[in-house]
Amino acid sequence: MAQTALMQPQTPAQSAGRGGRRHRGFPGSRLKRVNWWLTATVAVLSLTILVPLYFTVVTALKTPAEAGTFSLPSSWQWHNFADAWNKVNYPKAALNSAIVTVCAVALTLLTNTFVAYAVARNMDKRFFRFLYYFFIAAMFVPFPVVMLPIAKQFGSWHLDNVPGLILLYVVLGLGTNLFIATGFIRSIPTALEEAARLDGAGTWRIFWTIIFPLMGPINATIAITTALWAWNDFLMPLIVLTDQTSQTIPLAQYVFSSQFATNYPMAFSSYLMALAPILIVYLFAQKWVISGVMRGAVK
Amino acid sequence: MMKGQDSDMAQSKTVGVHTADVTAKARKRPSRFSNRKVDRAFYWMAVPAALIFALFLYVPFLQGVAYSFTNSQGYGRFSWIGFKNYGALFRDGRVGHAYLFTLLIAILITLLVNFIALFISVALNGKIAFKNGFRVIYFIPYTLSVLVIGYVFKYIFMTPLPALGKALGIGWLSQSLLTSEHYAWIPIVFLSVWQAVAYSTLIYLAGLQTIDSEVYEAASIDGANEWQKFWRVTFPLIGPFFTINLVLTLKNAFNTFDQVVALTAGGPDSRTETVTYLIYKGGLTGGEYAYQTANAVMFFIVLAVIAFIQLGISRRGEKI
Numbered sequence: 001m002a003q004t005a006l007m008q009p010q011t012p013a014q015s016a017g018r019g020g021r022r023h024r025g026f027p028g029s030r031l032k033r034v035n036w037w038l039t040a041t042v043a044v045l046s047l048t049i050l051v052p053l054y055f056t057v058v059t060a061l062k063t064p065a066e067a068g069t070f071s072l073p074s075s076w077q078w079h080n081f082a083d084a085w086n087k088v089n090y091p092k093a094a095l096n097s098a099i100v101t102v103c104a105v106a107l108t109l110l111t112n113t114f115v116a117y118a119v120a121r122n123m124d125k126r127f128f129r130f131l132y133y134f135f136i137a138a139m140f141v142p143f144p145v146v147m148l149p150i151a152k153q154f155g156s157w158h159l160d161n162v163p164g165l166i167l168l169y170v171v172l173g174l175g176t177n178l179f180i181a182t183g184f185i186r187s188i189p190t191a192l193e194e195a196a197r198l199d200g201a202g203t204w205r206i207f208w209t210i211i212f213p214l215m216g217p218i219n220a221t222i223a224i225t226t227a228l229w230a231w232n233d234f235l236m237p238l239i240v241l242t243d244q245t246s247q248t249i250p251l252a253q254y255v256f257s258s259q260f261a262t263n264y265p266m267a268f269s270s271y272l273m274a275l276a277p278i279l280i281v282y283l284f285a286q287k288w289v290i291s292g293v294m295r296g297a298v299k
Numbered sequence: 300m301m302k303g304q305d306s307d308m309a310q311s312k313t314v315g316v317h318t319a320d321v322t323a324k325a326r327k328r329p330s331r332f333s334n335r336k337v338d339r340a341f342y343w344m345a346v347p348a349a350l351i352f353a354l355f356l357y358v359p360f361l362q363g364v365a366y367s368f369t370n371s372q373g374y375g376r377f378s379w380i381g382f383k384n385y386g387a388l389f390r391d392g393r394v395g396h397a398y399l400f401t402l403l404i405a406i407l408i409t410l411l412v413n414f415i416a417l418f419i420s421v422a423l424n425g426k427i428a429f430k431n432g433f434r435v436i437y438f439i440p441y442t443l444s445v446l447v448i449g450y451v452f453k454y455i456f457m458t459p460l461p462a463l464g465k466a467l468g469i470g471w472l473s474q475s476l477l478t479s480e481h482y483a484w485i486p487i488v489f490l491s492v493w494q495a496v497a498y499s500t501l502i503y504l505a506g507l508q509t510i511d512s513e514v515y516e517a518a519s520i521d522g523a524n525e526w527q528k529f530w531r532v533t534f535p536l537i538g539p540f541f542t543i544n545l546v547l548t549l550k551n552a553f554n555t556f557d558q559v560v561a562l563t564a565g566g567p568d569s570r571t572e573t574v575t576y577l578i579y580k581g582g583l584t585g586g587e588y589a590y591q592t593a594n595a596v597m598f599f600i601v602l603a604v605i606a607f608i609q610l611g612i613s614r615r616g617e618k619i
Contacts, residue, residue, distance in 0.1 A: 039427040045419065046436045048493065053439070055459075056451050068458040111348065118344035124333040131345055138356050140606060142554050144575040145599040148582045148592050149359035149366065152373065171355045174348065203340035232444040234557050235575075239583070250446045254560070257450055264454060274447045282442045286435045289442070290501065297502045297543070 056275070060268040067264040077265060084270035092245065093252035094277070097231055100162060100248055104169035104230040105223050112174050112222065113215060114207055116181035123186070132182065138175035143235060151239045160242045168240060169230050177222050180296050184218045185211065217295060224292035231278055249274045366592040373588030384593035393569055394594060397577045398601070404484060404573070405552035408491045412548045413541070415492065416499035421529065423500070424507040434504070441497035449490055449561025453477065456486045456562070483563050483571045490558045495551060499544045506540030507533070542613045549609070553602060574598050 055070060060080055062073040084090065119135070122128035150168070154160045159167065188211065196206050212219075234250040241247060247255065253274050257267065282289055367384055371377035388394050423434055440448070457475050464472025476482040510533065518528050534541075556575040559565060565572040565580065572580070578598065582591030 033426060034428045035426045036428070038422055038425050039429070042419070042422050042427055042433050045422075046433060049436055049439055052448070052451055052455065055455060059454070068454075068462070070459060114344045115348040118341040122337055122341055124335065125337055126332045128337075128341075128345065129332070131349055134349060135352065138352070140603065141356065141360060141599065142550075142575075142602065144554055144556070144578050145595045145602075146356060146359045146363060148373075148578065148588060148595060149362040150355070151583060152588075153359055153362070168355065171352055174352060203338045203344075207344075228442060232442075232446075234444065234446040234560070235579075239579075250444050253444075253447050253450065267450070268454075271447050271450055275443055278442050278444075279439070282439070283435070286438070290434065290438055293441070293498070294501050294505050297498070297505065 060272045062265045080269040088256045088270045097248040101230045103166045107170045112177040116178045120182040120185035135178045221292045221296040363592045369589045371589040397572045401573045408552040409548045411492045412495045420500045420503035440494045445557035506537035
């Protein structure tokens with residue numbers, strides 16, 4: 001459909017009007033023209049994303065009897081949010097999710113970057129080349145393969161809690177983050193480091209004062225992808241967290257859904273409260289998020 | 300041909316001394332790795348991380364392999380039983396079905412995601428109004444929790460959709476797809492595709508932005524229509540992005556888990572159990588700890604084989 005819409009040839013009158021010497025495909029004439037058929041197609045397709053979100057909002061504000069249709073609620077039931085807030089113990093779950101996400105991002109940035117730096121700057125050494133593949137190979141071991149031993153191990157090490165979960169994100173993200181960061185670090189010229197070394201700066205100091213700030217764009221990518229992963233992840237909290245009070249938002253929703261499945265408006269209020277924080281952050285920082293994720297995907 | 304060879308041989312004779320010199324030089328260098336001294340700080344940066352990494356990933360992996368040869372339930376005493384778990388896996392119909400189901404939905408999801416994402420990215424890269432706004436909307440699913448949005452879709456598939464099916468008189472849609480033995484895979488594939496298209500679209504958009512608009516101008520001067528432009532110009536130029544997308548989508552689709560938990564919980568009658576879901580359910584709640592670690596090891600082998608096949612195909616593709 002979009003193809004045919006794109007195809008609309010310029011009418012002879014149009015090109016004639018612009019002067020016979022101009023070619024049919026002259027860039028200036030094509031750039032400004034908006035293809036409204038294509039715009040309409042894109043708009044209709046975007047409903048597949050917007051309609052479920054709209055449905056979530058309206059259902060969250062209905063009475064149980066009214067739920068199940070796409071219509072607006074006849075009376076807005078704002079108390080659904082208060083009910084869900086208490087039932088799902090939202091403040092605790094949101095706090096846990098926030099702690100996990102913030103700590104995972106901070107620790108990942110503070111550790112994964114210097115590992116990547118050490119590996120990237122010494123790739124001419126057999127040992128560091130080995131380490132590179134040692135970390136990268138982990139990208140091919142999906143979490144389900146190791147989740148049963150990890151569940152058992154974390155229980156016996158007393159890591160079946162929020163700190164354990166944070167540690168797991170920091171460690172298991174290392175393979176991908178190293179992969180993204182080493183290429184970038186190798187593109188930074190070594191002249192700055194050599195100059196700093198002549199001035200007597202050590203390797204750690206060079207890293208924190210020169211390299212880490214220069215890694216800004218890659219740090220943003222690592223921060224964004226880690227944050228989205230830690231905030232939305234369900235499988236790892238499910239495996240690792242055993243205590244009710246340490247549940248993250250997705251895990252709390254899972255427990256909640258199995259208990260209060262019949263009061264749909266209240267359930268939807270809790271879903272909306274689970275989705276809203278990240279959606280709001282995304283809408284405000286969309287430029288950053290999109291470019292950050294894009295940079296990580298295509299390096 | 301013959302002539303060329305002759306002159307080559309003549310040349311190699313005359314420069315024979317020189318080449319001998321070069322090989323001697325090469326022999327002196329023990330390897331392609333340098334002898335430069337590495338600052339000790341670099342070891343402090345990388346080695347502790349490597350040890351922790353091994354402790355959290357490779358040790359559990361090896362433990363899993365070890366447990367797969369036992370009859371452990373996850374707690375209490377157990378004994379070594381050799382390859383019995385693996386033998387049982389091959390005779391287990393439920394396991395076989397989970398592998399078949401995972402493979403089929405993974406292929407279907409990968410095809411649909413790439414087809415749709417390619418279409419959307421070309422459209423978003425076209426001359427449309429509100430370009431940036433649409434880009435923001437299309438990326439929303441990537442930022443949402445699959446589990447939570449899965450619960451939203453579960454209700455949509457349970458209530459409004461069958462109502463719509465009844466109103467339109469479509470038989471198979473008049474009942475909830477989630478409880479249908481034949482159609483329960485549809486919501487799972489739908490949710491996976493709905494969520495995964497966002498990321499793939501972004502990668503394709505990145506690819507499309509690398510194409511110089513002059514290429515299209517040249518193509519239009521040669522009289523190519525839009526269809527030809529896409530298949531002869533756009534598609535070959537974003538080839539590497541297509542490969543990245545295929546690999547990533549397939550990898551994620553093989554690990555489908557949240558979708559199953561949110562929508563069907565493996566039902567009806569274990570028809571929609573993926574391998575990951577089966578490992579979790581049997582291993583942690585079903586008392587089949589050792590049996591499912593064996594399943595996980597087998598899953599790893601299957602994924603490794605698929606990765607190698609993919610690598611081989613994409614390498615051959617690059618040669619052509």
